[in-house]
Amino acid sequence: MRILSFHIRTALSNMFRNIGINLLTIFSISVGLFLIAITTVTVNTLNSAVSEWTEGFGLVVYLMDSLDDESIKALKAEVENEPEVKDARFISRETAMSRLKKVLGEATLDGLDENPLPNSLEISLRQGNVQPEKVREVAARLKRLEGVEGVQFGEKWVGVLANAARRFTLFGSALGISLTVGIIFILSNTIKVLFYRRSNEIKILKLLGATSWFIRIPFLVEGVLFGSAAGLLASGASYGAAYWLGSGHALPPNLVWPTHAVILFGGALGIIGSLLAVGRIRL
Amino acid sequence: MIKFDNVVKYYDGQPALNNVSFHLEKGEMAFLTGPSGSGKTTLLRLIYRDEVAESGRIIIADWDLLKLTGASIPYLRRNVGVVFQDFKLLPERTVRENVELTLRIQGVPSEEARERVTSTLKLVGLRHKSDALPTQLSGGEQQRVVIARAVIGNPAVLLADEPTGNLDPETSKEIMDVFKAVHAKGATVFIATHDPALFEHSGCRVFRLNHGGISS
Numbered sequence: 001m002r003i004l005s006f007h008i009r010t011a012l013s014n015m016f017r018n019i020g021i022n023l024l025t026i027f028s029i030s031v032g033l034f035l036i037a038i039t040t041v042t043v044n045t046l047n048s049a050v051s052e053w054t055e056g057f058g059l060v061v062y063l064m065d066s067l068d069d070e071s072i073k074a075l076k077a078e079v080e081n082e083p084e085v086k087d088a089r090f091i092s093r094e095t096a097m098s099r100l101k102k103v104l105g106e107a108t109l110d111g112l113d114e115n116p117l118p119n120s121l122e123i124s125l126r127q128g129n130v131q132p133e134k135v136r137e138v139a140a141r142l143k144r145l146e147g148v149e150g151v152q153f154g155e156k157w158v159g160v161l162a163n164a165a166r167r168f169t170l171f172g173s174a175l176g177i178s179l180t181v182g183i184i185f186i187l188s189n190t191i192k193v194l195f196y197r198r199s200n201e202i203k204i205l206k207l208l209g210a211t212s213w214f215i216r217i218p219f220l221v222e223g224v225l226f227g228s229a230a231g232l233l234a235s236g237a238s239y240g241a242a243y244w245l246g247s248g249h250a251l252p253p254n255l256v257w258p259t260h261a262v263i264l265f266g267g268a269l270g271i272i273g274s275l276l277a278v279g280r281i282r283l
Numbered sequence: 284m285i286k287f288d289n290v291v292k293y294y295d296g297q298p299a300l301n302n303v304s305f306h307l308e309k310g311e312m313a314f315l316t317g318p319s320g321s322g323k324t325t326l327l328r329l330i331y332r333d334e335v336a337e338s339g340r341i342i343i344a345d346w347d348l349l350k351l352t353g354a355s356i357p358y359l360r361r362n363v364g365v366v367f368q369d370f371k372l373l374p375e376r377t378v379r380e381n382v383e384l385t386l387r388i389q390g391v392p393s394e395e396a397r398e399r400v401t402s403t404l405k406l407v408g409l410r411h412k413s414d415a416l417p418t419q420l421s422g423g424e425q426q427r428v429v430i431a432r433a434v435i436g437n438p439a440v441l442l443a444d445e446p447t448g449n450l451d452p453e454t455s456k457e458i459m460d461v462f463k464a465v466h467a468k469g470a471t472v473f474i475a476t477h478d479p480a481l482f483e484h485s486g487c488r489v490f491r492l493n494h495g496g497i498s499s
């Protein structure tokens with residue numbers, strides 16, 4: 001602990017020696033971190049909205065009229081056994097008819113003397129299973145079950161929504177990854193410059209018996225300081241931005257979490273950057 | 284403690300040391316002399332593995348230097364205190380911080396380090412310059428900072444390369460007293476110098492380098 005405080009003092013005094021250029025570095029890293037933070041929030045918000053919308057959505061399995069109560073129960077159990085299925089609710093043909101009447105109005109259906117609707121099971125899927133291929137696959141599997149007349153699902157709009165969300169996530173990830181790589185690059189270059197500026201001092205430390213890690217640690221500390229200082233700045237900015245967007249209202253928790261994570265993320269990138277800069281240099 | 288067997292060191296195809304053999308006992312104090320360019324500094328640098336010999340054998344305590352792995356070098360150097368001919372002080376660190384470095388590198392806790400620095404600075408007569416930067420010191424004062432940094436870790440071997448080059452006879456004598464005190468505590472001390480006054484009447488062995496060869 002004591003020896004670490006020595007390294008931290010070394011790192012701090014090195015940072016303050018070139019405070020102007022170092023602040024500029026911190027600022028540019030924080031811009032990158034800010035962009036990552038707001039992209040993450042946007043993607044997360046969109047995805048949770050999409051999965052909320054599609055949560056209630058599911059498949060409807062129409063049952064053959066010939067099934068008796070026992071077989072319906074058995075089939076329901078079988079359907080609920082499928083790994084993607086969250087639950088299956090039995091809708092009798094009478095219930096279906098009264099629902100339809102509610103939607104269309106009593107009078108429209110008065111002319112029917114016989115209920116043409118089948119019994120059905122309303123199935124909701126577990127989260128993460130609403131992608132179009134998945135739904136189609138589950139539907140096909142259900143259709144093959146004994147006693148199933150047909151399967152219906154609103155493939156289209158769910159598919160469009162899920163696709164849009166997925167594309168956006170992909171785009172956000174690509175943006176996040178490139179920014180991360182860029183930040184690591186800036187950090188590792190900054191540390192490399194600090195390292196070469198101190199090369200004379202480092203030679204002397206080696207002659208006095210310093211191990212490679214003794215020499216590297218102040219640079220790792222500096223990397224963490226750079227990264228987390230930039231993270232602090234970015235987190236302040238993203239908090240401010242979210243507050244402003246919410247026009248002063250309390251923020252939903254999924255908007256607040258990145259403000260803490262960004263500092264840790266910045267610090268982690270700092271370690272990676274400085275390890276890249278000095279981790280493999282032969283001392 | 285220090286053993287050279289037929290050591291050869293070339294610089295740019297020219298032999299700087301040619302078949303050098305000698306042996307210093309543990310706890311011995313000895314001198315190394317010879318004209319400028321005769322290889323004194325080169326020989327000392329071989330001892331703390333700043334240079335590597337082309338052939339021969341160098342044994343320092345239990346270390347066989349021609350077979351030493353990179354990872355062991357720091358531990359060799361912690362046992363060899365060096366008063367460098369060109370000082371090698373850190374210009375942006377105070378006297379105290381420069382001397383303290385030896386201990387920090389060895390992981391000595393800060394309180395103990397602070398006390399030892401204070402007493403070592405007192406020993407070399409620089410207590411009042413603790414917070415000065417090396418550039419604010421005279422040549423002789425800088426020399427004494429280097430000596431303090433070399434002896435503070437109680438090394439088993441103390442090497443000094445022209446340690447009195449910048450000092451008046453009076454201060455030289457004080458510095459030699461520091462070396463004698465370190466020697467009295469059991470260290471092996473090896474001093475390279477031009478100045479015969481240091482080793483005449485000292486009763487110590489004197490090795491002479493000439494054109495890369497050694498004689499005693």
Ligand SMILES: Nc1ncnc2c1ncn2[C@@H]1O[C@H](COP(=O)(O)OP(=O)(O)OP(=O)(O)O)[C@@H](O)[C@H]1O
Nearest residue numbers: 294295299317318319320321322323324325326368
């Ligand atoms: N790094 C080097 N590269 C090339 N030649 C070197 C190097 N270091 C020393 N030499 C050469 O090796 C020879 C011995 O040098 P060294 O510094 O050991 O002499 P010295 O006895 O310490 O001299 P002085 O009394 O002037 O300090 C000299 O001819 C010098 O030019």
Ligand SMILES: [Mg+2]
Nearest residue numbers: 323324368444
């Ligand atoms: Mg020399």
